[in-house]
Amino acid sequence: MKRPIENSDKFLVIKSCQGDSEAFGLLFDRYSKKIYRFVYYKVATKELAEDFTSQCFLKAWEQISTGVKVANFQAWMYKIARNQVIDYYRTREREELPLIYRDEDIESELKVDPDKNLDSQNLEKILLELKSDIREIVVLKFIEGLSIKEISRIVDKSSANVRVIIHRALKELNKHIK
Amino acid sequence: MPERLIKQFNKLQKTEPSMEWAENTRNFLVAKVTQDTLGKESSWAFTLRLNSMAWVKRIAPSPTKVVSFLIIIGLIGGTNMVAQAEYIPKRPLYTVKRTFEKIELVMALTPESETKVNLKHATKRKDEAVKIAQKEDIAPEEKTENINTVVKSMEQNISAANNTLQIASESDKNSESTAKLAKEINKNVSANIKDLDKVKEISSEAVGEVVDEALDELEKAEDTSIKVLIDQVQQTNEEGQTDSSEVVSKEEVKEILNVKIQRTDEKLQKIGEKVKVVGPEQQIGGPIADKSDVNQVKENSEAAQVILEEVKVLVNDNMLSEALEKFQETSKITKESEKTISKIEKVANEVIKETASTSTDKGGVKGIIELEGEDSSEVIDLKIEDILNYAPLGGEIIQSATQTPEVGTSSLNYLYSTKAKDLLKEFEE
Numbered sequence: 001m002k003r004p005i006e007n008s009d010k011f012l013v014i015k016s017c018q019g020d021s022e023a024f025g026l027l028f029d030r031y032s033k034k035i036y037r038f039v040y041y042k043v044a045t046k047e048l049a050e051d052f053t054s055q056c057f058l059k060a061w062e063q064i065s066t067g068v069k070v071a072n073f074q075a076w077m078y079k080i081a082r083n084q085v086i087d088y089y090r091t092r093e094r095e096e097l098p099l100i101y102r103d104e105d106i107e108s109e110l111k112v113d114p115d116k117n118l119d120s121q122n123l124e125k126i127l128l129e130l131k132s133d134i135r136e137i138v139v140l141k142f143i144e145g146l147s148i149k150e151i152s153r154i155v156d157k158s159s160a161n162v163r164v165i166i167h168r169a170l171k172e173l174n175k176h177i178k
Numbered sequence: 179m180p181e182r183l184i185k186q187f188n189k190l191q192k193t194e195p196s197m198e199w200a201e202n203t204r205n206f207l208v209a210k211v212t213q214d215t216l217g218k219e220s221s222w223a224f225t226l227r228l229n230s231m232a233w234v235k236r237i238a239p240s241p242t243k244v245v246s247f248l249i250i251i252g253l254i255g256g257t258n259m260v261a262q263a264e265y266i267p268k269r270p271l272y273t274v275k276r277t278f279e280k281i282e283l284v285m286a287l288t289p290e291s292e293t294k295v296n297l298k299h300a301t302k303r304k305d306e307a308v309k310i311a312q313k314e315d316i317a318p319e320e321k322t323e324n325i326n327t328v329v330k331s332m333e334q335n336i337s338a339a340n341n342t343l344q345i346a347s348e349s350d351k352n353s354e355s356t357a358k359l360a361k362e363i364n365k366n367v368s369a370n371i372k373d374l375d376k377v378k379e380i381s382s383e384a385v386g387e388v389v390d391e392a393l394d395e396l397e398k399a400e401d402t403s404i405k406v407l408i409d410q411v412q413q414t415n416e417e418g419q420t421d422s423s424e425v426v427s428k429e430e431v432k433e434i435l436n437v438k439i440q441r442t443d444e445k446l447q448k449i450g451e452k453v454k455v456v457g458p459e460q461q462i463g464g465p466i467a468d469k470s471d472v473n474q475v476k477e478n479s480e481a482a483q484v485i486l487e488e489v490k491v492l493v494n495d496n497m498l499s500e501a502l503e504k505f506q507e508t509s510k511i512t513k514e515s516e517k518t519i520s521k522i523e524k525v526a527n528e529v530i531k532e533t534a535s536t537s538t539d540k541g542g543v544k545g546i547i548e549l550e551g552e553d554s555s556e557v558i559d560l561k562i563e564d565i566l567n568y569a570p571l572g573g574e575i576i577q578s579a580t581q582t583p584e585v586g587t588s589s590l591n592y593l594y595s596t597k598a599k600d601l602l603k604e605f606e607e
Contacts, residue, residue, distance in 0.1 A: 019212070019215030021208040021209070021215070024207060025204055036193075036194065037190075037191070037194075049195070050196070053195065057203065061207060061211060065215070143187055143191055
């Protein structure tokens with residue numbers, strides 16, 4: 001549902017820039033959980049996800065305070081979060097890469113039987129075993145409910161590419177739940 | 179995607195950070211914003227941007243509204259285009275067409291533009307009348323009703339245009355705009371009179387009465403416009419203007435008057451022909467018209483012809499006002515003669531019908547002959563010749579008799595041709 005102009009992201013960003021701290025607080029309320037979930041399914045730990053989310057909002061504020069124009073706040077925030085996680089792991093040694101960047105076969109490590117006991121925890125595990133680029137798209141599509149177009153903007157991939165990845169991901173997930 | 183998977187994904191949406199973290203982070207960020215913007219004055223441009231945002235959004239229509247609006251406009255335009263082709267007043271699209279025309283008339287704000295719209299509509303009505311009159315797949319009653327409707331409407335348009343011209347000429351007799359208006363009305367009315375005469379010729383008697391009324395109104399408007407143009411010419415002459423900027427020249431007015439004279443001349447000739455046809459000296463089965471009436475028409479048409487000749491002389495001598503006055507005299511006489519001859523024609527038609535039925539009862543040509551109390555081949559030949567000569571257009575009767583009669587046509591000409599056709603056929607047999 002479309003928000004009234006006084007309550008739109010764009011308006012709140014401008015008000016924040018003018019010094020309305022409560023406006024930025026509202027943006028935080030609106031997006032903190034979404035960004036947290038997105039980061040969580042990237043880093044797989046609660047503490048790290050919280051830390052990244054805080055940093056993400058701080059970075060957003062730094063940019064807003066300079067008067068940057070934000071067309072789509074939600075997509076912009078996801079992009080900041082994504083870049084932060086990538087930058088973080090890039091600066092660290094490769095051995096410390098999280099599960100998302102591991103390429104080894106995951107099926108052997110999957111201990112759960114999805115057909116018999118498929119709960120959210122199991123799905124979470126299956127999700128975390130997916131390749132990082134696939135997983136982030138699955139999270140944005142099926143957990144956050146974003147459109148293909150919005151996702152393509154966040155992950156810097158074409159809409160067709162995103163569609164193909166979603167198709168492959170569903171195939172992979174179906175394999176586990178059958 | 180399997181429903182079970184969807185449900186599980188929905189459950190994953192409940193993955194949330196801790197409340198404590200959320201609260202602390204929020205407070206930290208709010209404090210940070212306050213601290214960073216403390217003492218920072220917001221620029222006027224920024225305030226303007228903020229305030230204008232809401233207003234722009236409110237004023238600017240949404241794409242959905244714009245698209246809907248365009249679709250509606252497109253539909254209205256399309257309907258109008260389709261409706262413009264409709265010319266039968268009883269059909270629903272015709273009502274749509276007339277509604278658009280009413281809107282067009284309301285949109286005309288100045289008397290000049292209103293007159294132009296009225297003239298345009300009058301021409302449309304005339305075109306519709308011609309189309310309906312030529313239409314063959316329509317019942318005669320319906321045809322009459324439709325023609326009457328459009329012709330009455332045309333009469334109203336012309337009457338409105340004439341009123342505007344009269345008001346304009348009273349308030350500013352010699353203005354260029356009044357003269358232009360008069361010229362426009364004259365041009366329109368002249369063309370419409372010609373076409374309406376055709377409608378009258380090919381339509382039934384019931385249509386003829388309504389068309390006559392409309393023709394009267396058209397001629398009134400024509401006279402008003404000519405009067406205004408003559409005044410304009412005289413004013414130009416008095417002022418001594420001879421440049422090309424004049425709205426109307428003397429030659430143009432003379433041409434307009436000559437057209438009018440020619441039209442009346444033709445009418446008088448037709449009356450003369452009809453007088454010959456229905457006159458007491460040429461009849462089938464006894465007199466069909468009152469002799470005094472016929473003589474009266476004859477005398478009147480001759481008098482009108484004399485006056486018309488005088489009008490021609492006055493026009494040639496550039497005495498335009500006098501010519502117009504004189505012309506109105508002859509026009510009045512011509513109209514009266516036309517009415518009288520029309521009545522005589524009506525009676526003649528009835529007599530012919532009666533004669534035709536009687537002759538059929540008694541056995542065609544023989545029947546007629548027997549009515550006369552004679553019975554010889556010589557007399558039959560004479561009677562056939564008599565019947566053929568009885569047609570208003572002489573020899574043309576044979577040609578018209580071979581044509582298929584049109585439904586609803588009831589002119590004397592047609593009756594004679596039909597009768598002649600029947601008689602010829604019977605005689606041949």
